[in-house]
Amino acid sequence: MAKVIEGLYYAESHEYVRVEGEYGYIGITDYAQDQLGNVVYVDMPEVDDEVTAGEEFGAVESVKAASDLFSPVSGTVVEVNEALEDEPELINKDAFENWIIKVQLSDKSELDNLMDAQAYEAICK
Amino acid sequence: MSDKRTCLYERHIRQGAKMVSFGGFEMPIQYTDIADEHIAVRTACGVFDVSHMGEVLVTGREAERFVQHIFTNDISGAPVGKIFYGMMLHPNGGTIDDLLVYKEGDERFFLVINAANIDKDFAWISEQVKAFDAVAENQSDYYGQLAVQGPKAEAVVEKVLGLPCQELVFYTFKKMDVGGEVIIVSRTGYTGEDGFEIYASHGLIQQMWDKLMESGEAKPCGLGCRDTLRFEVGLPLYGDELTDELSPLEAGLGMFVKMDKEEFVGKEALAQLKAEGLKRKIVGIELEGRAIPRHGYEVVADDKVIGTVTTGYNSISTGKSVCMALLDIDYAKLDTPVQVRIHKKLQPGVVIKKRFYDKNYKK
Numbered sequence: 001m002a003k004v005i006e007g008l009y010y011a012e013s014h015e016y017v018r019v020e021g022e023y024g025y026i027g028i029t030d031y032a033q034d035q036l037g038n039v040v041y042v043d044m045p046e047v048d049d050e051v052t053a054g055e056e057f058g059a060v061e062s063v064k065a066a067s068d069l070f071s072p073v074s075g076t077v078v079e080v081n082e083a084l085e086d087e088p089e090l091i092n093k094d095a096f097e098n099w100i101i102k103v104q105l106s107d108k109s110e111l112d113n114l115m116d117a118q119a120y121e122a123i124c125k
Numbered sequence: 126m127s128d129k130r131t132c133l134y135e136r137h138i139r140q141g142a143k144m145v146s147f148g149g150f151e152m153p154i155q156y157t158d159i160a161d162e163h164i165a166v167r168t169a170c171g172v173f174d175v176s177h178m179g180e181v182l183v184t185g186r187e188a189e190r191f192v193q194h195i196f197t198n199d200i201s202g203a204p205v206g207k208i209f210y211g212m213m214l215h216p217n218g219g220t221i222d223d224l225l226v227y228k229e230g231d232e233r234f235f236l237v238i239n240a241a242n243i244d245k246d247f248a249w250i251s252e253q254v255k256a257f258d259a260v261a262e263n264q265s266d267y268y269g270q271l272a273v274q275g276p277k278a279e280a281v282v283e284k285v286l287g288l289p290c291q292e293l294v295f296y297t298f299k300k301m302d303v304g305g306e307v308i309i310v311s312r313t314g315y316t317g318e319d320g321f322e323i324y325a326s327h328g329l330i331q332q333m334w335d336k337l338m339e340s341g342e343a344k345p346c347g348l349g350c351r352d353t354l355r356f357e358v359g360l361p362l363y364g365d366e367l368t369d370e371l372s373p374l375e376a377g378l379g380m381f382v383k384m385d386k387e388e389f390v391g392k393e394a395l396a397q398l399k400a401e402g403l404k405r406k407i408v409g410i411e412l413e414g415r416a417i418p419r420h421g422y423e424v425v426a427d428d429k430v431i432g433t434v435t436t437g438y439n440s441i442s443t444g445k446s447v448c449m450a451l452l453d454i455d456y457a458k459l460d461t462p463v464q465v466r467i468h469k470k471l472q473p474g475v476v477i478k479k480r481f482y483d484k485n486y487k488k
Contacts, residue, residue: 038158040439041417041446043468059468061417063159063438064349066468085415 002031002124005096009111010120011072018099019111024073025099026051028060031124033095037062042084042091043069044100049077051103053110058100060091073110075103131176132269132327133334140338142347148240150177152348159349163441166316166354170275171346172337175322176330177240180268181250185259188232195253195390196226197373199383203228208296208311211381213249214391218372218398222246223363225313227298232259235309239363253390269330273343274320274354276485282310282321285340286333290321295488303329312487315351317358319487356436356449357482359409365420365435366407366449374398375451376407377479406457407435409479410465411447415439416472418448418465424456425464425471431456434465442482446472449479 004010009017014032017024033039043059043066051057051071058069079102083090090098105111115123128151137144142153153174155162165171183192192200198211207228213221222242227235238246247263254261273282282290288301288310298311306329314320323333337343352362361367366376373382374395382395412418418437423430437448448465456463457476464471 037155038160041415043416043470061439063353063441064154066417066419088415 002029002034003096004030004117004121004124006117008096008117009072009114010117011070011114012123013070015070015072016096017072017111017114018096019105022104023078024075024103024105026071026073026101026103027099028069028091028095029120030095033091036060036067039088039091042088042100044080044084045077047077047080051075051077051101053113060088060100069100071103072114073103073105074107075105077101078104129177131174132330133174133176136331136334136338137174140345142345145348147348148177149243150240152177153345154349155347156345159347159353160441162344162346163350163353165344166275166318166346166350167442168276170273170277170281170343171350172334172343173272173274173346173348173351174270174334175272176269176327178270179238179240179243179246179263179265180324181236181238181247182262182264183234183236183250183254183259184262185232185257187257188234188259191254191257191259192226192234192236193386193389194257195250196224197382197389197391198226199386200226200228200234205230206297206299208298208313210296212367212373212378213246214372214389214394215369216390216394218374218391218394219369220363220367220371220373220376221249221369223361223367223373223378227309227311229300242363267326268324269327271323271330271333271337272314272316272320273323273337274314274316274346275318277342278318278320279487281337281340281342282323285336285342286323288323293321295486315360316354317360317482317484317486318354319485352436353438353441356438357440357442358484359449359478359480361407362436371451372398375403375405402454404454405432405451406454407449407451407479408457409447409477409481410434410450410463410474411445411477411481412465412472412474414472415446416465416467416470417446418450418467418472423466424450424452425466426456426462431463437465440481445481447477447481452476
């Protein structure tokens with residue numbers, strides 16, 4: 001059974017946002033990493049790139065396939081998780097600990113369009 | 126049209142395989158993990174359900190002359206028990222399919238063709254055979270097929286399946302009697318490792334699969350690692366490195382095309398292609414970073430698109446991101462710097478030989 005964490009915001013495309021002040025940490029959910037299998041590469045944007053809610057910002061790749069990443073929120077990338085460049089498999093170890101990008105949120109009201117843990121858990125069944 | 130199922134379908138489902146559509150069949154892509162299955166074949170033994178492959182039996186007084194007519198390799202003078210790899214071509218030199226020809230007798234040849242091409246191939250064969258004193262029979266629905274592959278494959282086939290295969294040399298086969306049924310066992314495969322392919326009725330294939338599973342000595346492997354394994358040793362997959370529009374010369378498979386043969390369909394077109402010089406060629410590319418080049422991605426040099434990726438992976442055996450690609454001939458030389466467009470970014474790489482891992486055949 002895939003893990004879901006309280007207090008995060010979830011998108012239907014299986015990304016999460018963990019909000020800390022003006023910033024959001026974006027990654028893929030435990031359910032998503034489980035469906036994908038072993039992650040062998042993460043394609044990430046660069047610092048200062050803009051991301052837009054609902055739009056693609058990178059990809060997580062298994063041996064066989066690339067899955068696009070969609071940003072749940074809009075904002076500016078302030079940090080990418082560089083550890084994933086050498087160890088993309090960290091996502092399989094703990095998808096919530098190993099976020100992919102940190103963004104400065106440009107519109108916090110967008111969070112209202114995302115699901116809470118309970119609602120997200122329901123769509124993973 | 127709904128996909129066909131092989132005689133092992135229920136077993137795959139019971140064993141929890143993830144199923145995909147491939148070549149008109151519902152096939153297992155992986156049981157646990159592609160990398161684990163890949164490594165099992167490189168280091169020990171894996172077994173694949175390859176019952177989707179097609180089989181055509183050609184018999185008759187002119188069977189050999191007919192096979193020579195549709196096949197690029199030269200089977201003349203071969204002993205019974207020998208196997209040849211080669212292609213069937215369109216008159217314009219494009220590839221209808223790549224296939225194996227098993228010489229069962231002077232007037233009897235067993236052709237093994239790709240699942241996705243069974244209908245196309247058999248239509249072509251049936252049309253061509255009319256001019257010969259020979260008969261072609263599509264036996265694809267009768268045969269199931271297992272591929273037992275890896276350095277321990279010989280021991281597994283001998284011990285677990287009780288089939289004497291030690292004496293078989295690479296690219297030869299034997300017919301064996303198993304409980305009154307004649308089966309075909311060949312020392313062939315599609316992984317770059319030593320191994321065997323076994324053709325038998327559905328019932329026997331199911332029994333053999335069960336024996337292998339009970340023994341725990343052959344890991345069930347899906348088409349996912351079959352592709353990563355064949356790719357690493359530079360073997361082509363029809364649809365990627367060979368197509369109706371691409372000749373075996375451009376695919377770098379000239380050694381399986383015998384231009385000194387008297388005649389075969391496509392020979393004239395290939396002779397002309399050779400005389401004019403190839404305009405494009407399949408090569409290997411190694412990237413500097415880990416970004417993964419995949420089928421269909423653009424290859425760029427001098428600010429223009431100079432080719433397309435045919436197959437690419439982050440190689441499980443070497444950890445490098447590599448691909449095969451069809452490039453303009455001007456950029457196909459070894460060590461040419463090129464870039465692959467991956468998720469909008471251009472990733473630098475260099476042209477290398479399209480063999481990313483050394484074969485380990487037992488010859």
